Protein backbone atom coordinates (compact mmCIF):
# COMPACT_ATOMS: atom_id res chain seq x y z
CA UNK A 603 0.00 0.00 0.00
CA UNK A 604 1.13 3.52 -0.64
CA UNK A 605 -0.53 6.18 1.42
CA UNK A 606 0.27 9.74 1.97
CA UNK A 607 -1.01 11.68 4.91
CA UNK A 608 -2.78 14.95 4.66
CA UNK A 609 -2.38 16.61 7.99
CA UNK A 610 -4.83 19.32 8.95
CA UNK A 611 -2.92 21.13 11.62
CA UNK A 612 -4.86 23.58 13.68
CA UNK A 613 -3.73 26.01 16.32
CA UNK A 614 -6.39 27.76 18.36
CA UNK A 615 -8.89 27.77 15.53
CA UNK A 616 -6.49 28.87 12.82
CA UNK A 617 -6.14 26.04 10.36
CA UNK A 618 -3.23 25.12 8.15
CA UNK A 619 -3.22 22.18 5.76
CA UNK A 620 -0.19 20.34 4.52
CA UNK A 621 0.52 17.05 2.86
CA UNK A 622 3.15 14.80 4.29
CA UNK A 623 4.23 12.29 1.67
CA UNK A 624 5.01 8.90 3.05
CA UNK A 625 8.72 8.41 3.49
CA UNK A 626 10.66 5.31 2.45
CA UNK A 627 12.79 3.13 4.70
CA UNK A 628 16.33 4.19 5.48
CA UNK A 629 19.42 3.72 7.48
CA UNK A 630 22.09 6.25 8.23
CA UNK A 631 24.51 8.58 6.49
CA UNK A 632 28.08 7.94 7.33
CA UNK A 633 30.57 10.67 6.74
CA UNK A 634 29.72 14.24 7.53
CA UNK A 635 31.97 16.99 6.31
CA UNK A 636 32.20 20.21 8.21
CA UNK A 637 31.62 23.43 6.31
CA UNK A 638 34.36 26.00 6.40
CA UNK A 639 33.28 29.16 8.16
CA UNK A 640 33.79 31.21 5.01
CA UNK A 641 31.46 29.08 2.86
CA UNK A 642 28.54 30.90 1.25
CA UNK A 643 26.88 27.82 -0.25
CA UNK A 644 23.11 28.23 -0.25
CA UNK A 645 21.06 26.35 2.31
CA UNK A 646 18.22 24.08 1.25
CA UNK A 647 14.86 23.57 2.85
CA UNK A 648 14.22 20.58 5.08
CA UNK A 649 13.35 17.93 2.52
CA UNK A 650 11.00 17.65 -0.41
CA UNK A 651 8.38 20.25 -1.15
CA UNK A 652 4.78 19.52 -0.20
CA UNK A 653 2.37 19.04 -3.08
CA UNK A 654 -0.64 20.49 -1.30
CA UNK A 655 -0.56 23.38 1.12
CA UNK A 656 -3.22 25.88 2.06
CA UNK A 657 -6.03 26.57 4.49
CA UNK A 658 -9.51 25.48 5.39
CA UNK A 659 -12.06 28.02 4.16
CA UNK A 660 -14.98 27.65 6.56
CA UNK A 661 -18.42 29.25 6.43
CA UNK A 662 -20.62 26.99 4.30
CA UNK A 663 -21.04 24.46 7.11
CA UNK A 664 -22.18 26.69 9.98
CA UNK A 665 -24.76 24.81 11.97
CA UNK A 666 -28.14 26.44 11.69
CA UNK A 667 -30.21 24.02 9.64
CA UNK A 668 -31.19 24.75 7.00
CA UNK A 669 -30.31 28.40 7.54
CA UNK A 670 -30.24 31.36 5.20
CA UNK A 671 -27.32 32.26 2.98
CA UNK A 672 -25.63 35.42 4.21
CA UNK A 673 -27.32 35.20 7.62
CA UNK A 674 -26.65 31.72 8.96
CA UNK A 675 -23.92 30.57 6.61
CA UNK A 676 -21.70 31.93 3.89
CA UNK A 677 -19.27 30.80 1.21
CA UNK A 678 -15.53 31.62 1.23
CA UNK A 679 -14.38 34.91 -0.26
CA UNK A 680 -12.49 34.86 -3.56
CA UNK A 681 -10.25 37.57 -2.10
CA UNK A 682 -9.22 35.19 0.67
CA UNK A 683 -8.32 32.56 -1.93
CA UNK A 684 -6.35 35.20 -3.85
CA UNK A 685 -4.48 36.19 -0.70
CA UNK A 686 -3.25 32.69 0.11
CA UNK A 687 -2.47 31.80 -3.47
CA UNK A 688 -0.41 34.96 -3.52
CA UNK A 689 1.60 33.42 -0.69
CA UNK A 690 2.26 30.33 -2.79
CA UNK A 691 -0.43 28.07 -1.33
CA UNK A 692 -2.58 25.97 -3.65
CA UNK A 693 -5.17 23.96 -1.72
CA UNK A 694 -8.40 24.97 -0.01
CA UNK A 695 -10.71 22.74 1.99
CA UNK A 696 -14.34 23.79 1.65
CA UNK A 697 -16.57 22.53 4.49
CA UNK A 698 -20.26 22.22 3.69
CA UNK A 699 -23.29 20.77 5.46
CA UNK A 700 -24.99 17.62 4.24
CA UNK A 701 -28.43 18.71 5.44
CA UNK A 702 -28.21 21.71 3.12
CA UNK A 703 -26.85 19.87 0.09
CA UNK A 704 -29.14 16.84 0.46
CA UNK A 705 -32.15 17.99 2.51
CA UNK A 706 -33.56 15.33 4.88
CA UNK A 707 -36.83 15.41 2.92
CA UNK A 708 -35.11 13.58 0.07
CA UNK A 709 -32.46 11.82 2.15
CA UNK A 710 -28.70 11.40 2.07
CA UNK A 711 -28.70 9.74 -1.33
CA UNK A 712 -31.40 12.00 -2.71
CA UNK A 713 -31.10 14.86 -5.16
CA UNK A 714 -29.05 17.95 -4.39
CA UNK A 715 -30.45 21.31 -3.40
CA UNK A 716 -29.59 23.24 -6.53
CA UNK A 717 -28.99 26.64 -4.89
CA UNK A 718 -26.58 25.23 -2.31
CA UNK A 719 -24.80 23.08 -4.91
CA UNK A 720 -24.50 26.18 -7.07
CA UNK A 721 -22.87 28.15 -4.22
CA UNK A 722 -20.45 25.33 -3.56
CA UNK A 723 -19.65 24.88 -7.25
CA UNK A 724 -19.03 28.59 -7.72
CA UNK A 725 -16.29 28.79 -5.10
CA UNK A 726 -14.84 25.43 -6.17
CA UNK A 727 -14.64 26.55 -9.79
CA UNK A 728 -13.08 29.83 -8.74
CA UNK A 729 -10.33 27.94 -6.91
CA UNK A 730 -9.74 25.28 -9.55
CA UNK A 731 -10.55 26.93 -12.87
CA UNK A 732 -9.92 30.62 -12.30
CA UNK A 733 -6.94 30.24 -9.98
CA UNK A 734 -5.54 26.81 -10.85
CA UNK A 735 -5.64 25.57 -7.26
CA UNK A 736 -7.09 22.47 -5.63
CA UNK A 737 -10.45 22.41 -3.84
CA UNK A 738 -11.19 19.79 -1.18
CA UNK A 739 -14.90 18.94 -0.87
CA UNK A 740 -15.58 18.41 2.83
CA UNK A 741 -18.96 17.21 4.14
CA UNK A 742 -18.48 18.63 7.61
CA UNK A 743 -20.88 16.27 9.37
CA UNK A 744 -18.91 14.08 11.79
CA UNK A 745 -20.72 11.05 10.27
CA UNK A 746 -24.02 12.41 11.59
CA UNK A 747 -26.88 13.32 9.26
CA UNK A 748 -30.21 14.77 10.34
CA UNK A 749 -29.46 13.99 13.98
CA UNK A 750 -28.53 10.34 13.52
CA UNK A 751 -25.26 8.50 12.88
CA UNK A 752 -24.90 7.55 9.25
CA UNK A 753 -25.08 3.76 9.34
CA UNK A 754 -26.49 2.93 5.90
CA UNK A 755 -23.45 2.57 3.67
CA UNK A 756 -25.64 2.24 0.59
CA UNK A 757 -26.94 5.73 1.25
CA UNK A 758 -23.50 7.11 2.14
CA UNK A 759 -21.97 5.59 -0.99
CA UNK A 760 -24.94 6.83 -2.99
CA UNK A 761 -24.30 10.36 -1.80
CA UNK A 762 -20.70 10.11 -2.94
CA UNK A 763 -21.74 8.65 -6.27
CA UNK A 764 -23.87 11.72 -6.83
CA UNK A 765 -21.20 14.19 -5.69
CA UNK A 766 -18.47 12.50 -7.73
CA UNK A 767 -20.67 12.72 -10.81
CA UNK A 768 -21.29 16.41 -10.15
CA UNK A 769 -17.54 17.10 -10.15
CA UNK A 770 -16.45 14.32 -12.49
CA UNK A 771 -14.85 16.61 -15.04
CA UNK A 772 -12.90 18.73 -12.55
CA UNK A 773 -9.51 17.10 -12.06
CA UNK A 774 -8.49 19.68 -9.43
CA UNK A 775 -11.20 18.65 -7.00
CA UNK A 776 -10.29 16.38 -4.07
CA UNK A 777 -12.93 14.24 -2.32
CA UNK A 778 -12.71 14.31 1.49
CA UNK A 779 -15.23 11.65 2.44
CA UNK A 780 -16.32 12.83 5.90
CA UNK A 781 -15.06 15.31 8.46
CA UNK A 782 -14.07 13.84 11.84
CA UNK A 783 -16.19 10.78 12.55
CA UNK A 784 -16.26 10.08 16.29
CA UNK A 785 -17.85 7.75 18.84
CA UNK A 786 -18.13 5.06 16.17
CA UNK A 787 -15.96 1.94 15.97
CA UNK A 788 -12.95 2.38 13.70
CA UNK A 789 -13.95 -0.70 11.72
CA UNK A 790 -17.42 0.76 11.12
CA UNK A 791 -16.00 4.03 9.88
CA UNK A 792 -13.57 2.13 7.69
CA UNK A 793 -16.41 0.14 6.09
CA UNK A 794 -18.27 3.35 5.27
CA UNK A 795 -15.16 4.95 3.78
CA UNK A 796 -14.34 1.89 1.69
CA UNK A 797 -17.91 1.74 0.38
CA UNK A 798 -17.70 5.38 -0.69
CA UNK A 799 -14.30 4.90 -2.32
CA UNK A 800 -15.62 2.00 -4.36
CA UNK A 801 -18.73 3.96 -5.38
CA UNK A 802 -16.71 6.99 -6.45
CA UNK A 803 -14.48 4.87 -8.67
CA UNK A 804 -17.50 3.22 -10.31
CA UNK A 805 -18.49 6.67 -11.62
CA UNK A 806 -15.14 6.88 -13.42
CA UNK A 807 -13.86 9.66 -11.16
CA UNK A 808 -10.08 9.42 -10.68
CA UNK A 809 -9.41 12.38 -8.38
CA UNK A 810 -7.56 12.10 -5.07
CA UNK A 811 -9.75 10.74 -2.26
CA UNK A 812 -9.09 11.53 1.40
CA UNK A 813 -10.47 9.20 4.06
CA UNK A 814 -10.78 10.02 7.74
CA UNK A 815 -10.93 7.70 10.73
CA UNK A 816 -12.85 7.70 13.98
CA UNK A 817 -11.84 9.68 17.08
CA UNK A 818 -11.95 12.89 15.06
CA UNK A 819 -9.32 11.31 12.76
CA UNK A 820 -6.69 12.38 15.27
CA UNK A 821 -3.08 11.76 14.31
CA UNK A 822 -1.91 11.28 17.88
CA UNK A 823 -4.63 8.67 18.53
CA UNK A 824 -4.36 6.97 15.13
CA UNK A 825 -3.13 3.73 16.72
CA UNK A 826 -5.00 3.77 20.04
CA UNK A 827 -8.33 4.53 18.35
CA UNK A 828 -8.11 1.37 16.26
CA UNK A 829 -7.87 3.34 13.02
CA UNK A 830 -4.44 2.03 12.22
CA UNK A 831 -5.58 -1.59 12.30
CA UNK A 832 -8.92 -0.90 10.62
CA UNK A 833 -7.51 1.13 7.73
CA UNK A 834 -4.71 -1.32 6.97
CA UNK A 835 -7.07 -2.97 4.50
CA UNK A 836 -7.97 0.21 2.65
CA UNK A 837 -8.05 -0.30 -1.11
CA UNK A 838 -8.55 2.07 -3.99
CA UNK A 839 -9.03 0.71 -7.51
CA UNK A 840 -7.55 3.95 -8.87
CA UNK A 841 -4.66 3.99 -6.38
CA UNK A 842 -5.12 7.66 -5.63
CA UNK A 843 -6.00 7.85 -1.97
CA UNK A 844 -4.62 9.32 1.23
CA UNK A 845 -5.50 9.34 4.90
CA UNK A 846 -6.38 12.73 6.32
CA UNK A 847 -5.46 13.23 9.96
CA UNK A 848 -6.15 16.17 12.21
CA UNK A 849 -4.02 17.43 15.02
CA UNK A 850 -4.43 20.23 17.52
CA UNK A 851 -1.49 21.18 19.63
CA UNK A 852 -2.99 22.09 23.02
CA UNK A 853 -2.85 19.82 26.08
CA UNK A 854 -5.92 17.70 25.38
CA UNK A 855 -5.68 17.94 21.61
CA UNK A 856 -9.06 19.67 21.35
CA UNK A 857 -8.06 23.05 19.95
CA UNK A 858 -9.91 24.83 22.75
CA UNK A 859 -6.85 26.33 24.39
CA UNK A 860 -4.53 28.83 22.77
CA UNK A 861 -1.66 27.39 24.78
CA UNK A 862 0.47 24.83 22.97
CA UNK A 863 2.08 22.06 24.99
CA UNK A 864 5.59 22.74 23.73
CA UNK A 865 7.47 23.86 20.68
CA UNK A 866 7.98 20.23 19.64
CA UNK A 867 4.47 18.92 20.36
CA UNK A 868 3.43 19.07 16.70
CA UNK A 869 6.23 16.84 15.51
CA UNK A 870 5.77 14.53 18.48
CA UNK A 871 2.05 14.04 17.93
CA UNK A 872 2.53 13.30 14.24
CA UNK A 873 5.43 10.94 14.87
CA UNK A 874 3.34 7.96 15.98
CA UNK A 875 1.14 8.17 12.90
CA UNK A 876 4.13 8.55 10.63
CA UNK A 877 5.77 5.56 12.20
CA UNK A 878 2.78 3.27 11.85
CA UNK A 879 2.48 3.98 8.13
CA UNK A 880 6.12 3.12 7.67
CA UNK A 881 8.06 1.45 10.48
CA UNK A 882 11.35 2.54 8.93
CA UNK A 883 10.39 6.17 8.95
CA UNK A 884 12.28 6.62 12.18
CA UNK A 885 15.52 5.93 10.35
CA UNK A 886 14.62 8.21 7.45
CA UNK A 887 13.70 10.92 9.91
CA UNK A 888 16.98 10.46 11.70
CA UNK A 889 18.83 10.94 8.43
CA UNK A 890 16.87 13.85 7.07
CA UNK A 891 16.78 15.46 10.50
CA UNK A 892 20.55 15.28 10.64
CA UNK A 893 20.98 16.65 7.12
CA UNK A 894 18.49 19.41 7.76
CA UNK A 895 20.20 20.48 10.97
CA UNK A 896 23.56 20.37 9.22
CA UNK A 897 22.29 22.71 6.51
CA UNK A 898 20.74 25.03 9.03
CA UNK A 899 23.89 25.28 11.11
CA UNK A 900 25.82 26.54 8.12
CA UNK A 901 29.05 24.92 9.31
CA UNK A 902 28.99 21.66 7.32
CA UNK A 903 30.27 21.47 3.75
CA UNK A 904 28.83 18.10 2.76
CA UNK A 905 28.13 14.43 3.44
CA UNK A 906 28.90 11.04 1.87
CA UNK A 907 26.69 7.99 2.36
CA UNK A 908 28.19 4.72 3.60
CA UNK A 909 28.33 2.93 1.21
CA UNK A 910 28.36 1.98 -2.43
CA UNK A 911 30.76 -0.66 -3.72
CA UNK A 912 30.49 -3.77 -5.87
CA UNK A 913 30.75 -6.45 -3.16
CA UNK A 914 28.06 -5.45 -0.68
CA UNK A 915 25.39 -7.76 -2.06
CA UNK A 916 22.14 -7.38 -0.13
CA UNK A 917 23.69 -5.59 2.87
CA UNK A 918 21.00 -3.17 4.01
CA UNK A 919 23.25 -0.14 3.73
CA UNK A 920 24.42 -0.91 0.23
CA UNK A 921 23.66 1.99 -2.09
CA UNK A 922 25.39 0.30 -5.04
CA UNK A 923 23.26 0.73 -8.16
CA UNK A 924 21.09 -0.64 -9.49
CA UNK A 925 19.73 -2.86 -6.74
CA UNK A 926 21.54 -2.26 -3.45
CA UNK A 927 18.74 -2.03 -0.84
CA UNK A 928 19.51 1.60 0.01
CA UNK A 929 19.05 2.68 -3.60
CA UNK A 930 15.31 2.38 -3.22
CA UNK A 931 15.05 2.99 0.52
CA UNK A 932 17.52 5.76 1.32
CA UNK A 933 18.39 7.51 -1.89
CA UNK A 934 14.98 9.16 -2.52
CA UNK A 935 15.02 10.66 0.97
CA UNK A 936 18.49 12.14 0.73
CA UNK A 937 18.31 13.43 -2.84
CA UNK A 938 16.74 16.70 -1.68
CA UNK A 939 19.96 17.33 0.21
CA UNK A 940 22.19 16.64 -2.78
CA UNK A 941 21.71 20.11 -4.21
CA UNK A 942 20.50 23.27 -2.60
Ligand SMILES: *[C@@H]1O[C@H](CO)[C@@H](O)[C@H](O)[C@H]1NC(C)=O
Pocket residue numbers: 711712754756757760
Ligand atom coordinates in the same frame (compact mmCIF):
# COMPACT_ATOMS: atom_id res chain seq x y z
C1 LIG B 1 -30.90 5.20 -1.39
O1 LIG B 1 -30.43 4.19 -0.52
C2 LIG B 1 -31.38 3.15 -0.27
C3 LIG B 1 -30.74 2.21 0.72
O2 LIG B 1 -30.94 2.69 2.01
C4 LIG B 1 -31.71 2.46 -1.55
O3 LIG B 1 -32.69 1.46 -1.31
C5 LIG B 1 -32.25 3.47 -2.56
O4 LIG B 1 -32.44 2.84 -3.80
C6 LIG B 1 -31.27 4.60 -2.73
N1 LIG B 1 -31.86 5.65 -3.55
C7 LIG B 1 -31.26 6.12 -4.62
C8 LIG B 1 -31.96 7.23 -5.31
O5 LIG B 1 -30.19 5.70 -5.02
